[in-house]
Amino acid sequence: MTLSVTTWNINSVRLRLPIVEDFLRRENPDILCLQEIKCQNEQFPAAEIAELGYSNIVIHGQKGYHGVAICSKLPLTEDHRQDYCGVGDSRHISAIFEWAGRRIRLHNFYVPAGGDEPNRDVNPKFGHKLDFVEEMKALSAEAEPNTGSILVGDLNIAPLEHDVWSHKQMLKIISHTPVETDGLLEVMRQGKWVDLMRQHVPDTEKLYTWWSYRAKDWAAADRGRRLDHIWSSADLAPLLESVAVLKEARGWTQPSDHVPVTARFKAP
């Protein structure tokens, strides 16, 4: 009895529905979490995705920007949407599902990118990002009794040295500044979250999930960053079987700049 959960920043689910369908047919995860759907709830291609077996869908969309959704083969209950920073952005959704006799809450996040200048005095977007991360510190993996937790999403921060192509050259670049990386590690520490990707791949190995659209040849340059993450509560971490980063998806026709990341768990 296995459980597979995928996270993917799709950068417009309507434009990229064909590759979402290809991915689901081919990889067939139990649950797909999407970020940057860039549509309102009623515009989400729910019928097409349900047709592939994902009949349980919860959406937190908005017009034009951001937006997150969970598409699941397993029934979803108790879905919640939290308005981080109280600005009305659709950047979080969570729901409960049951697997192997366990109750699990799944959180799906899209953390603000933060703009270009890493100084909150001149760049309010960076301030928003830091405030968002600060608010995430209150989210515990052990928040609900008898309930495990999984947290996925585009967190827009590459916390470790080998989560970026050049640690030294990235220290003043948003996504890898010390105030962000310290903040995200503190979210993990305070919430008792386990970084499942790094449980599977050692910290000393380069690991990326995003490659910029702006590179002439993204694969040759390979200047990636690990912006997408899968975390869990400590009780679920020992059940992790594998984590797969589908790098080839960056080379698909009309790709997202992020690739799907899938965690597989095995029941004891």
Added chain:
DNA sequence: ATGGTGGGCGTCCCA
């Protein structure tokens, strides 16, 4: 050192 690409929306925002 700079500008590079991509999506949604609507004549510019965000990433």
